[in-house]
Amino acid sequence: MRMQLNTTVNDVAVSVEIEQDARLLDVLRDQLGLLGTKEGCGVGECGACTVIINGKTANSCITLAASMEDCDIKTIEYLSKDGELHPMQESFIDNSALQCGFCTPGFVLSGISLLERNPNPTTEEIKEGLSGNICRCTGYEQIIKAVEDVRDKKYNKDGAINE
Amino acid sequence: MSLFEHNNNKYNVIGKDIKRVDGLEKVKGTALYAADLYKQDMLYGGNVRIKEYPAKITNIDTSLALSIPGVVKIITCFDTEAKKHSWADYCYITDEVKFCGDVVAIVAAETKKALDQAIKSIKVDYELQEGVYTVADALKEDAPIIREKGVGLVDGIPSKDKKGNIFIDSYYPIRKGDVEEGFKKSDVIIEREYTVPFIDQAYIEPEACMVYHDPKDGSITGEASAQNPFFTRRYLADASGYPMSESRFIQRTLGGTFGGKEEGVGVQIGRAAILHKATRRPIKMVNSREESLMDSSKRHAFNFKYKIGATKDGKIQAIEGTLVDNCGAYNNQTQFMNWRASVHSAGVYDIPNVKTDTYGVFTNNVHGGAMRGYSSPQVIFAQEQLMNELAKELGMDNVELRRKNIIRQNSLTATSQLITEEVILEEMMDELLNRSDYYKKKKEYEDFNKTSKNLKKGISLVTVYRGAGLGAEGVDANGAFIQANEDGSLIISTGMAENGQGLQTAYAQIAAEALGVTLDKIHFHSVDTHAIADSGMTVASRGTTMGAQSMKLASEKLAMLFKEHVAQKFCTTVDRISCKDNYYYDNEDNFPANYSSDKRIAFKDICNERLWAGQQLAVYEWFRPALNQYDHHTGQGTAFPTYTYNVCISEVEVDIEIGDIKVTKVTSALDCGRVINPNMVKGQMYGGIVMGLGYAITEEIELNKGRILNDNFDSYILPTSMDIPEMDLVLFESETKEGTYGAKSVGEPATEAIAASIAGAVGHALDKNVDHLPCSLESILKYMD
Numbered sequence: 001m002r003m004q005l006n007t008t009v010n011d012v013a014v015s016v017e018i019e020q021d022a023r024l025l026d027v028l029r030d031q032l033g034l035l036g037t038k039e040g041c042g043v044g045e046c047g048a049c050t051v052i053i054n055g056k057t058a059n060s061c062i063t064l065a066a067s068m069e070d071c072d073i074k075t076i077e078y079l080s081k082d083g084e085l086h087p088m089q090e091s092f093i094d095n096s097a098l099q100c101g102f103c104t105p106g107f108v109l110s111g112i113s114l115l116e117r118n119p120n121p122t123t124e125e126i127k128e129g130l131s132g133n134i135c136r137c138t139g140y141e142q143i144i145k146a147v148e149d150v151r152d153k154k155y156n157k158d159g160a161i162n163e
Numbered sequence: 164m165s166l167f168e169h170n171n172n173k174y175n176v177i178g179k180d181i182k183r184v185d186g187l188e189k190v191k192g193t194a195l196y197a198a199d200l201y202k203q204d205m206l207y208g209g210n211v212r213i214k215e216y217p218a219k220i221t222n223i224d225t226s227l228a229l230s231i232p233g234v235v236k237i238i239t240c241f242d243t244e245a246k247k248h249s250w251a252d253y254c255y256i257t258d259e260v261k262f263c264g265d266v267v268a269i270v271a272a273e274t275k276k277a278l279d280q281a282i283k284s285i286k287v288d289y290e291l292q293e294g295v296y297t298v299a300d301a302l303k304e305d306a307p308i309i310r311e312k313g314v315g316l317v318d319g320i321p322s323k324d325k326k327g328n329i330f331i332d333s334y335y336p337i338r339k340g341d342v343e344e345g346f347k348k349s350d351v352i353i354e355r356e357y358t359v360p361f362i363d364q365a366y367i368e369p370e371a372c373m374v375y376h377d378p379k380d381g382s383i384t385g386e387a388s389a390q391n392p393f394f395t396r397r398y399l400a401d402a403s404g405y406p407m408s409e410s411r412f413i414q415r416t417l418g419g420t421f422g423g424k425e426e427g428v429g430v431q432i433g434r435a436a437i438l439h440k441a442t443r444r445p446i447k448m449v450n451s452r453e454e455s456l457m458d459s460s461k462r463h464a465f466n467f468k469y470k471i472g473a474t475k476d477g478k479i480q481a482i483e484g485t486l487v488d489n490c491g492a493y494n495n496q497t498q499f500m501n502w503r504a505s506v507h508s509a510g511v512y513d514i515p516n517v518k519t520d521t522y523g524v525f526t527n528n529v530h531g532g533a534m535r536g537y538s539s540p541q542v543i544f545a546q547e548q549l550m551n552e553l554a555k556e557l558g559m560d561n562v563e564l565r566r567k568n569i570i571r572q573n574s575l576t577a578t579s580q581l582i583t584e585e586v587i588l589e590e591m592m593d594e595l596l597n598r599s600d601y602y603k604k605k606k607e608y609e610d611f612n613k614t615s616k617n618l619k620k621g622i623s624l625v626t627v628y629r630g631a632g633l634g635a636e637g638v639d640a641n642g643a644f645i646q647a648n649e650d651g652s653l654i655i656s657t658g659m660a661e662n663g664q665g666l667q668t669a670y671a672q673i674a675a676e677a678l679g680v681t682l683d684k685i686h687f688h689s690v691d692t693h694a695i696a697d698s699g700m701t702v703a704s705r706g707t708t709m710g711a712q713s714m715k716l717a718s719e720k721l722a723m724l725f726k727e728h729v730a731q732k733f734c735t736t737v738d739r740i741s742c743k744d745n746y747y748y749d750n751e752d753n754f755p756a757n758y759s760s761d762k763r764i765a766f767k768d769i770c771n772e773r774l775w776a777g778q779q780l781a782v783y784e785w786f787r788p789a790l791n792q793y794d795h796h797t798g799q800g801t802a803f804p805t806y807t808y809n810v811c812i813s814e815v816e817v818d819i820e821i822g823d824i825k826v827t828k829v830t831s832a833l834d835c836g837r838v839i840n841p842n843m844v845k846g847q848m849y850g851g852i853v854m855g856l857g858y859a860i861t862e863e864i865e866l867n868k869g870r871i872l873n874d875n876f877d878s879y880i881l882p883t884s885m886d887i888p889e890m891d892l893v894l895f896e897s898e899t900k901e902g903t904y905g906a907k908s909v910g911e912p913a914t915e916a917i918a919a920s921i922a923g924a925v926g927h928a929l930d931k932n933v934d935h936l937p938c939s940l941e942s943i944l945k946y947m948d
Contacts, residue, residue, distance in 0.1 A: 036192020100663025101189030102418030
């Protein structure tokens with residue numbers, strides 16, 4: 001069964017015909033061409049498919065696209081749509097907080113979402129905030145440092161992406 | 164020896180915290196991985212498997228599947244047109260299923276949904292056969308024979324005179340001195356056994372590929388998440404039947420591999436090529452996580468049996484061991500990997516008498532392959548627990564036993580290789596003992612454990628070494644290309660691949676150092692097999708230490724051509740010309756004033772001049788190291804050109820009531836030879852520690868008659884940010900004449916000792932011999948029973 005989905009992705013209103021049982025991940029990747037959202041496990045464990053829905057992070061691999069009517073969905077592509085990097089992205093590069101890069105979009109979004117909920121988290125709170133994302137390369141240390149640097153306002157830019 | 168210090172070397176770019184050259188596209192999410200490829204008219208390809216092994220397929224009914232709209236092609240093991248057996252040990256499609264990854268039919272469909280429905284609708288009939296799953300079962304006298312080429316044991320030694328399940332090509336003996344004499348001299352002799360399970364590389368990107376026909380040059384073209392581009396091309400050419408000159412492989416950004424994206428990706432691209440040939444349409448294949456776990460190779464499970472003897476003063480006199488690994492049903496790695504296992508089978512210790520036998524056995528399990536360390540995490544785990552047990556038996560301190568026996572300059576290794584280079588192991592040990600307050604904590608923890616009922620604390624040090632690069636396993640040769648353009652930018656390329664480890668950045672640094680240009684001028688063009696020659700595999704932590712030798716040679720040659728150009732232009736000598744930040748200078752300040760008021764010439768101006776004068780702007784160089792003299796029958800000779808040393812101290816807290824382990828701190832020191840990029844070395848070390856922590860505590864492929872029970876990350880448990888310990892890293896540099904700019908291996912040394920030291924700390928906390936990995940909740944409770 002196919003149906004029409006009307007929603008907002010990266011501040012753009014989209015209307016797209018989808019399979020009723022389609023995953024949000026597949027609609028984003030296969031139909032909207034937003035390839036920065038990755039599939040690592042398909043069961044909501046690894047966080048490579050993290051997106052921000054109505055201001056909260058979610059695993060798009062276990063989110064039904066049909067439930068996204070009139071939502072505000074943000075993917076990694078949102079961050080640099082104006083050509084400039086988000087402070088979290090800069091901090092990831094500066095801190096060597098990425099290696100293979102496959103989990104990186106998910107971590108960047110989780111880091112931003114964490115700081116929006118809690119602008120001044122302790123290191124323990126950062127670890128907890130990132131625990132829904134798995135990285136096999138970095139051992140997390142430099143990722144945590146990258147989030148700490150944004151928390152500590154080392155990047156003289158406003159990192160807010162949600163009102 | 165020296166502790167690495169920032170900004171304290173003679174180089175401009177080497178040893179500096181250069182940012183990753185591939186960082187930007189990765190943080191933006193625009194880096195293109197294989198699953199991100201889409202083509203007009205493409206089909207989705209998929210695999211049909213059964214759930215019991217071994218089995219003989221008797222019938223496949225595809226009629227229902229073919230009636231599903233969008234299903235385009237099904238090729239079964241009974242079709243005669245397609246190639247079934249690959250050039251290597253693996254099958255693209257088979258009617259004799261030996262393990263969970265074997266595929267009995269492949270399907271191409273217009274949509275993912277049609278593909279999934281088709282796979283579920285194909286009915287497969289088979290006869291189940293008797294299987295063999297464990298090392299012990301495989302070695303039984305009456306065990307079913309899994310592979311025709313398997314051999315048996317005669318007097319405990321693998322022999323072609325008898326049928327059995329041993330993979331003879333993976334047998335390596337070490338015979339040094341006379342162990343019987345050694346044991347006679349020993350005051351203390353102990354015997355211990357250890358086991359470790361299969362674990363998965365668990366890269367976050369599942370395997371994916373796209374195969375299509377490129378009308379521009381007529382080649383069948385494959386793009387994939389492959390660790391080894393040329394190795395993958397071999398499968399592409401093999402399955403398609405095209406010559407390599409018409410089989411093109413293009414490397415895509417790789418989402419992690421750690422040794423895992425070798426055979427599995429090769430076989431996958433082969434299957435896609437078969438479907439492409441049959442449909443003449445682009446084929447995209449993407450593994451689910453479950454398929455990735457079934458299909459891909461694993462870190463080998465090992466059984467170790469060791470006997471070791473020492474005199475009262477702690478000097479080890481002899482070691483004897485049998486190291487047997489579970490190869491699974493097919494194997495393309497154990498015959499190489501076990502050589503490394505045998506070379507390191509006596510640890511980093513100077514032992515006069517060594518007798519070890521290392522071999523693999525075939526079973527109906529997942530296949531063992533490469534995973535970061537290539538046998539060393541397993542061997543070191545057993546070896547270092549054995550050392551702790553020996554110390555206990557001798558009534559000696561663990562660290563002092565190691566100090567007494569470690570390899571030093573002028574020691575002979577287990578293969579009787581004379582170590583002529585500087586060995587900084589003891590200095591590294593002392594630095595770590597100080598930094599971690601080892602002795603103070605050890606006493607504190609032991610006192611604490613006397614009174615604490617449920618919580619126990621432990622600390623443990625391990626010492627290891629690792630042969631850098633391929634050594635006598637192969638020839639560590641490689642080639643690299645560098646090209647300057649008239650705008651002063653450069654393109655570099657090599658046959659080796661960026662795996663996420665930072666190879667592009669390291670190579671760019673090496674080129675920038677040689678030429679005196681800034682990093683932003685250098686573009687690393689990743690592998691296209693039609694545009695660069697094979698440089699061997701990106702394995703064995705050889706990428707920088709050995710693989711980059713040719714990059715250095717090519718860059719230095721180009722740099723010299725340019726310096727000669729500048730020198731000739733101004734009637735001076737080459738030694739007076741230097742290049743820094745894209746400008747040439749005369750060291751003696753004699754630049755012709757009429758040429759440039761700021762007394763320098765832009766690199767790009769020289770590029771431009773050379774272009775229009777028809778002078779060489781590109782260099783390809785080849786590096787081939789001296790061959791090692793090694794006798795594989797006795798396991799004696801020069802195994803590796805250089806070794807890297809690692810010391811690691813782990814601290815744990817164990818709740819013995821529930822079996823829970825918390826790794827509180829890991830202090831790790833690495834002898835890098837020369838540090839090329841400190842932040843990236845640290846990235847390898849942090850990642851290596853956390854990967855080792857998973858191996859120590861949670862990771863295990865759970866198998867029941869060859870079927871994987873934990874086939875996704877909800878049951879195969881990887882460490883998260885909540886599980887990481889405090890990590891203190893210490894980088895050392897040492898003198899070696901080998902290695903690019905003196906760099907040794909980093910990627911694998913960063914992880915190989917971690918599980919061993921965590922297990923040692925658990926053993927210390929419990930006052931037990933930890934004889935199995937992982938130290939799961941259940942195993943802790945068992946030790947305390």
